[in-house]
Amino acid sequence: xxxxxxxxxxxxxxxxxxxxxxxxxxxxxxxxxxxxxxxxxxxxxxxxxxxxxxxxxxxxxxxxxxxxxxxxxxxxxxxxxxxxxxxxxxxxxxxxxxxxxxxxxxxxxxxxxxxxxxxxxxxxxxxxxxxxxxxxxxxxxxxxxxxxxxxxxxxxxxxxxxxxxxxxxxxxxxxxxxxxxxxxxxxxxxxxxxxxxxxxxxxxxxxxxxxxxxxxxxxxxxxxxxxxxxxxxxxxxxxxxxxxxxxxxxxxxxxxxxxxxxxxxxxxxxxxxxxxxxxxxxxxxxxxxxxxxxxxxxxxxxxxxxxxxxxxxxxxxxxxxxxxxxxxxxxxxxxxxxxxxxxxxxxxxxxxxxxxxxxxxxxxxxxxxxxxxxxxxxxxxxxxxxxxxxxxxxxxxxxxxxxxxxxxxxxxxxxxxxxxxxxxxxxxxxxxxxxxxxxxxxxxxxxxxxx
Numbered sequence: 001x002x003x004x005x006x007x008x009x010x011x012x013x014x015x016x017x018x019x020x021x022x023x024x025x026x027x028x029x030x031x032x033x034x035x036x037x038x039x040x041x042x043x044x045x046x047x048x049x050x051x052x053x054x055x056x057x058x059x060x061x062x063x064x065x066x067x068x069x070x071x072x073x074x075x076x077x078x079x080x081x082x083x084x085x086x087x088x089x090x091x092x093x094x095x096x097x098x099x100x101x102x103x104x105x106x107x108x109x110x111x112x113x114x115x116x117x118x119x120x121x122x123x124x125x126x127x128x129x130x131x132x133x134x135x136x137x138x139x140x141x142x143x144x145x146x147x148x149x150x151x152x153x154x155x156x157x158x159x160x161x162x163x164x165x166x167x168x169x170x171x172x173x174x175x176x177x178x179x180x181x182x183x184x185x186x187x188x189x190x191x192x193x194x195x196x197x198x199x200x201x202x203x204x205x206x207x208x209x210x211x212x213x214x215x216x217x218x219x220x221x222x223x224x225x226x227x228x229x230x231x232x233x234x235x236x237x238x239x240x241x242x243x244x245x246x247x248x249x250x251x252x253x254x255x256x257x258x259x260x261x262x263x264x265x266x267x268x269x270x271x272x273x274x275x276x277x278x279x280x281x282x283x284x285x286x287x288x289x290x291x292x293x294x295x296x297x298x299x300x301x302x303x304x305x306x307x308x309x310x311x312x313x314x315x316x317x318x319x320x321x322x323x324x325x326x327x328x329x330x331x332x333x334x335x336x337x338x339x340x341x342x343x344x345x346x347x348x349x350x351x352x353x354x355x356x357x358x359x360x361x362x363x364x365x366x367x368x369x370x371x372x373x374x375x376x377x378x379x380x381x382x383x384x385x386x387x388x389x390x391x392x393x394x395x396x397x398x399x400x401x402x403x404x405x406x407x408x409x410x411x412x413x414x415x416x417x418x419x420x421x422x423x424x425x426x427x428x429x430x431x432x433x434x435x436x437x438x439x440x441x442x443x444x445x446x447x448x449x450x451x
Contacts, residue, residue: 056357062096062124063253065156072277073284073336074156075125077353082118086362087111087394089236093250094362095122098143098160098239104333112394113387121350123335126158127275127286135266136177136229136257138247140170141273141288142334143239145229145247147257150265157260159253162238164245166292170269171245175223177265180258183209184219189226192244201436211401216251218258222267229267230254234400235364241291252363274305274329276312277336282343283312283320284336287329302329309339366397368404369420376427377419377450379443380405380434389414392438399437403430408450417450418442 057078065074080091088111092102103111105123114120129139133148140163147157164170186207196203207213216231229247231254232238238250249257273288285305290298306325313320319341328337331346338344344352371377380396383389389407393416396405405418418434421427424444431442 056355058357060095060122060124060354060356063157063159063256065158067154067156073125073127073279074158077125077335077349078122078356079350079353080120080122080356080358082109082114082116082120083358084116086114086116086365087398088114088120089398090362090365091120091122092160092239093235093364094359095124096158096160096253097122097124098162099236100143100239101160101334102239105335110391112391121335121353122356123333125336127277127284127336128156129270129272129275131268131270132266136261136268138170138267138269140172140269140271140291142286143241145249145257147260149260150262157257159249159257160239162232162240162242162248164243165241168244169293170243170247171224171227172269172271173224174266174268176267177220177229177261177263178223179221180261180263181219181221182258183217184213184215184230185209186213186215189244199436216248216254218254220258220261229257232400236398236400250364273301273332275336276309282338283316283318283340285325285328285339286334286336287332288334289332305329366402366404368397368406371406371417371419371450373450374447375420376423376447377417377421377445378427378431378434379445380416380418380438381440381442383407383414383416386414389416392416396434399433403433417445419445 060076060078062075067074078095080095082091088102088106088109089099091097092099099111101123102120105121109115109118109120126142126144128146129137131137133153135148135150137146137148138144138161139146143161143163145159145161147159149155149157188203188205188207193203193205209217211233214233215228216233219228219230221228227245227247229249231251232248234242235250237243238248242248271291271294273290273294275286277284277286290301294301306322309320309325312318320339321341321343324337324343324345325339328339335346335349337346337349381389381392383392386407386409393405393407396403396416396418403418404420405416408415408417418430421430424446427444431444434440434442
């Protein structure tokens with residue numbers, strides 16, 4: 001029985017052997033029942049043009065930054081080359097990015113099965129939202145939280161978040177943290193109980209702390225009744241509209257934020273898809289596609305952006321490249337890009353990005369144990385295409401809680417086998433999860449059934 005606040009779903013095609021469509025969460029294929037408003041805007045940079053001659057760095061700032069007086073932009077663009085078995089979600093998590101961050105900046109790369117040695121752009125430069133720098137500021141448009149510690153005006157922490165999906169929007173406005181709870185119990189709201197019951201996925205009224213609790217290990221209720229900032233047992237949903245309105249962080253990030261935050265700390269939630277900032281003598285624009293709730297307001301938002309830029313142009317006596325502004329708004333990839341006449345474009349920015357060494361192990365990357373003959377397992381699906389099988393296997397391993405899986409070639413086809421599991425009961429539970437999350441008829445396999 002599923003006791004998750006959200007699901008990652010893929011749907012099989014209408015005909016042929018069980019197969020998975022080529023997927024891209026940035027194209028809104030995954031999370032079909034829970035994600036609304038994700039964007040797939042093309043990244044027009046020429047990744048092949050990135051310089052190969054610069055020495056690679058081992059580390060880069062991604063979560064905490066030092067601010068100077070008046071500074072409104074932090075961070076650095078970077079790149080990394082993929083290795084065998086990498087996924088974009090694994091890379092995103094390791095470097096403090098969300099799913100949407102990394103996929104809209106790398107639309108030419110399959111998120112779940114990238115080819116080895118693919119060059120991935122890490123959009124690790126952020127323009128700060130326009131809001132008082134006190135406590136927590138959350139910008140829904142780029143699904144990112146900014147934390148300004150009390151009495152430390154020169155310090156900033158920033159984390160990607162998951163937010164409310166369409167119909168369960170995260171509220172905007174000013175509020176506060178009203179409580180802090182480690183190892184929280186989740187009392188399931190009646191509306192969520194009804195939603196899951198209608199899907200044939202009934203939930204208990206109370207979910208205790210543990211791997212099935214969608215709140216994760218830490219929760220901080222807000223002054224908005226029923227809304228929290230909390231962890232998650234499905235970390236690969238961070239950077240998406242996936243929750244029932246709460247704000248979710250990676251488990252490792254919520255632990256840091258939980259320990260730094262205090263009851264009573266202010267929280268301001270805004271929606272600012274277009275952000276501008278000066279860095280030395282260069283004016284930057286960071287653009288995100290407005291969330292679906294604000295889609296009809298896009299013309300108005302663009303008009304306001306143009307009005308604000310005209311004021312800047314007049315006040316600073318600078319010339320803005322208006323065609324470039326429109327291209328950045330249309331691209332909406334979240335990469336801060338200079339907009340003054342004659343300024344560098346996205347290709348030049350990509351070429352100058354810091355190149356990173358690949359770590360020995362990406363943080364949190366699933367490791368799938370070998371299957372023994374005595375293990376119980378689940379046949380999740382059979383595929384004609386090897387990439388489809390690998391995609392499902394990887395996605396199962398990234399579920400929350402994880403479903404360890406691998407592809408196995410057999411009789412000219414590719415099977416996805418999940419396991420190892422301890423007993424028949426566990427196998428039935430996993431098969432039901434796969435059916436609910438992926439709409440696939442998973443088949444339990446007794447010990448010795450895998451040849």
